[in-house]
Amino acid sequence: MSSQFWKPGTEKPRLLEDEEGGVVFFSPSLASSSSGYGHASIEKQRQRLPVYKYRTSILYLVETHATTIIVGETGSGKTTQIPQYLKEAGWADGGRVIACTQPRRLAVQAVASRVAEEMGVKVGEEVGYTIRFEDVTNKVRYLSFEALEFYLIYLCIVIMVDEAHERSISTDILLGLLKKIQRRRPELRLIISSATIEGKSMSAFFQARKSRHQMEGEELPRMEPAILSVEGRGFNVQIHYVEEPVSDYVQAVVSTVMLIHDQEPPGDILVFLTGQDDIDTAVQLLTEEARTNRKNSSGLIILPLYSGLPRAEQELVFSPTPRGKRKVVISTNIAETSLTLEGVVYVVDSGFSKQRFYNPVSDIESLVVAPISKASARQRAGRAGRVRPGKCYRLYTEEYFVNEMSAEGIPEMQRSNLVSCVIQLKALGIDNILGFDWPASPPPEAMIRALEVLYSLGVLDDDAKLTSPTGFQVAEIPLDPMISKMILSSSELGCAEEILTIAAMLSIQSIWVSSRGAQKELDEAKLRFAAAEGDHVTFLNVYKGFLQSGKSSRWCHKNFINYQSMKKVIEIREQLRRIAQRIGIVLKSCESDTQVVRKAVTAGFFANACRLEASSQSGLYKTVRGSQEVYIHPSSVLFRVNPKWVVYHSLVSTDRQYMRNVISIDPSWLLEAAPHFYQQQRLNPIVH
DNA sequence: GAGCACTGC
Numbered sequence: 001m002s003s004q005f006w007k008p009g010t011e012k013p014r015l016l017e018d019e020e021g022g023v024v025f026f027s028p029s030l031a032s033s034s035s036g037y038g039h040a041s042i043e044k045q046r047q048r049l050p051v052y053k054y055r056t057s058i059l060y061l062v063e064t065h066a067t068t069i070i071v072g073e074t075g076s077g078k079t080t081q082i083p084q085y086l087k088e089a090g091w092a093d094g095g096r097v098i099a100c101t102q103p104r105r106l107a108v109q110a111v112a113s114r115v116a117e118e119m120g121v122k123v124g125e126e127v128g129y130t131i132r133f134e135d136v137t138n139k140v141r142y143l144s145f146e147a148l149e150f151y152l153i154y155l156c157i158v159i160m161v162d163e164a165h166e167r168s169i170s171t172d173i174l175l176g177l178l179k180k181i182q183r184r185r186p187e188l189r190l191i192i193s194s195a196t197i198e199g200k201s202m203s204a205f206f207q208a209r210k211s212r213h214q215m216e217g218e219e220l221p222r223m224e225p226a227i228l229s230v231e232g233r234g235f236n237v238q239i240h241y242v243e244e245p246v247s248d249y250v251q252a253v254v255s256t257v258m259l260i261h262d263q264e265p266p267g268d269i270l271v272f273l274t275g276q277d278d279i280d281t282a283v284q285l286l287t288e289e290a291r292t293n294r295k296n297s298s299g300l301i302i303l304p305l306y307s308g309l310p311r312a313e314q315e316l317v318f319s320p321t322p323r324g325k326r327k328v329v330i331s332t333n334i335a336e337t338s339l340t341l342e343g344v345v346y347v348v349d350s351g352f353s354k355q356r357f358y359n360p361v362s363d364i365e366s367l368v369v370a371p372i373s374k375a376s377a378r379q380r381a382g383r384a385g386r387v388r389p390g391k392c393y394r395l396y397t398e399e400y401f402v403n404e405m406s407a408e409g410i411p412e413m414q415r416s417n418l419v420s421c422v423i424q425l426k427a428l429g430i431d432n433i434l435g436f437d438w439p440a441s442p443p444p445e446a447m448i449r450a451l452e453v454l455y456s457l458g459v460l461d462d463d464a465k466l467t468s469p470t471g472f473q474v475a476e477i478p479l480d481p482m483i484s485k486m487i488l489s490s491s492e493l494g495c496a497e498e499i500l501t502i503a504a505m506l507s508i509q510s511i512w513v514s515s516r517g518a519q520k521e522l523d524e525a526k527l528r529f530a531a532a533e534g535d536h537v538t539f540l541n542v543y544k545g546f547l548q549s550g551k552s553s554r555w556c557h558k559n560f561i562n563y564q565s566m567k568k569v570i571e572i573r574e575q576l577r578r579i580a581q582r583i584g585i586v587l588k589s590c591e592s593d594t595q596v597v598r599k600a601v602t603a604g605f606f607a608n609a610c611r612l613e614a615s616s617q618s619g620l621y622k623t624v625r626g627s628q629e630v631y632i633h634p635s636s637v638l639f640r641v642n643p644k645w646v647v648y649h650s651l652v653s654t655d656r657q658y659m660r661n662v663i664s665i666d667p668s669w670l671l672e673a674a675p676h677f678y679q680q681q682r683l684n685p686i687v688h
Numbered sequence: 689g690a691g692c693a694c695t696g697c
Contacts, residue, residue, distance in 0.1 A: 104694065104695080105695065166694090168695075170696075275691080276691065277691090306693090307691090308691055332692050332693070334694095337693075337694085338693065355692070355693095367692065412694095420695095420697080424697050425697095426697095427697050474697090477696095477697075480696095484697095507696095509691085510691075514691075633690070633691090634689035639689075652691070654690080654691090658690075658691095660691085
């Protein structure tokens with residue numbers, strides 16, 4: 001392999017889409033290695049990608065270093081190209097596999113098929129992918145740690161962890177695991193790809209390892225990570241700051257957008273705000289402003305963008321801007337990483353986003369508006385430079401950006417509930433959870449809380465080992481352990497068919513069409529399905545109705561139900577049913593006996609039991625466990641009904657703690673479901 | 689009377 005280094009070039013790279021996706025596996029090459037690349041035009045296109053001129057350096061660094069950190073913003077083509085370079089250089093020869101992980105599954109197939117196309121093969125041949133419930137390569141899914149290790153040791157030779165800067169829980173687990181595995185298998189090469197310069201802390205993480213024995217004359221890569229910077233976006237973005245801090249960023253957004261529209265040449269505007277509230281307000285203000293105050297404002301097309309938006313409305317932002325018009329998209333963070341808008345030349349950055357925080361003491365996750373990091377700010381700005389040089393207007397001062405804004409966001413690991421994370425590690429056979437070597441350690445309180453919850457569910461035993469069979473079964477189900485426990489209990493209670501429906505319904509965002517304009521109609525539609533027992537039973541009614549309609553989209557429309565969501569529910573339910581069957585769950589229906597359904601829900605969610613305060617006129621509940629003050633969410637069918645005892649599926653913590661998806665229960669079920677958790681004396685004074 | 693964004697053993 002050549003040891004030639006790349007020398008900085010002068011040519012500005014042409015901009016091409018950087019794909020994002022899930023897990024791409026390059027299976028061992030069966031066909032002759034490089035003769036399959038028939039399309040000269042594809043070759044040319046590949047060579048025009050910014051990453052191409054780093055090809056030699058990347059191959060050299062991977063050859064000589066155990067870990068290579070590649071820093072570069074999107075648009076470089078690294079996701080699609082680097083695995084191909086490695087394959088062309090022979091890394092996939094001899095039955096070895098090159099793997100690349102991605103944080104978002106939607107685009108996984110997209111990357112895989114794009115790469116397959118470039119290589120002139122079919123997906124599943126030399127290029128494959130693995131996402132939830134779907135494994136085109138048939139190599140990685142449902143493996144225990146031993147099997148995973150086996151897989152990594154004997155098949156994977158290079159693993160590229162893409163978008164590592166996002167620091168999601170799964171990325172951090174993966175990084176911790178890979179470091180562990182690499183110690184035992186020094187020939188394994190890692191590529192950590194990150195959009196931010198945090199490469200340095202990543203480097204320190206992979207550097208800090210115990211020394212290992214190296215055989216005399218053994219050819220092993222250097223252990224200290226290499227860092228390579230790859231240029232990404234094609235066009236400069238000029239940054240503008242405000243001179244004084246703004247007091248009302250929604251108002252500031254409105255005036256900035258109008259300013260751009262008045263003074264700047266054509267080009268779409270992308271605005272980053274925090275949530276639906278902000279966005280709707282801004283859209284309204286801007287629409288009004290455009291209508292009344294400005295003469296040339298007829299050319300503005302103002303569109304909101306957030307994930308809760310109905311599909312059709314979401315798609316409006318992708319329609320090309322008509323000549324003579326200017327599109328203004330007012331978005332949440334969804335446009336920062338998940339969606340890419342073409343044609344954006346101006347970005348307005350409020351400097352805030354909604355972020356999740358977790359309090360392990362109260363066991364409550366909350367969503368709060370918080371300042372973004374520098375890394376985030378850069379990512380937002382970068383969205384202005386995709387088609388030509390752009391401008392980014394930051395609604396905060398330069399002084400603030402330089403001196404006060406934190407360099408990186410807080411890793412998800414340090415601001416989340418960790419039950420799923422702990423069970424995942426346990427399932428991988430990692431017993432010393434508290435001693436696991438994380439890229440960023442989670443708060444010990446959060447770890448301990450997660451262990452407690454899993455213990456109370458009967459998933460872990462006194463030695464914090466997975467119980468048999470419950471623990472192992474729960475670990476097989478790719479859902480929150482409380483949901484999994486609910487499914488297991490439904491087997492004994494004879495209502496697994498119903499509970500699988502509920503589990504599928506709970507695992508998607510919302511089955512209702514969100515329509516602020518037609519709120520009344522939506523509420524009325526909901527009433528048609530509303531069950532006195534609560535939201536879970538209401539889900540069963542909706543599901544039944546959907547099936548009876550022949551899975552009709554018209555029926556959904558008529559009833560304010562999101563057809564896309566229902567299709568997903570059917571799909572997820574089918575997948576869960578397969579898993580349930582495999583782990584030995586008795587798939588029976590309880591017909592219309594809703595009591596057993598509620599008992600099964602209670603068996604998983606007993607920790608979320610709440611009692612209505614006797615004196616409360618306002619629907620105030622307190623959690624049985626921690627006496628937290630909570631309220632039923634206005635979207636629940638039990639809103640204003642306020643049964644005495646309920647369990648909830650999740651809490652939304654805004655100005656108040658709201659229980660979402662609530663079901664009424666009998667308190668005696670709590671003792672049945674978790675006698676160790678609710679000792680007799682804790683409930684007695686309130687039961688009677 | 690109210691919903692940042694993702695994923696899955």
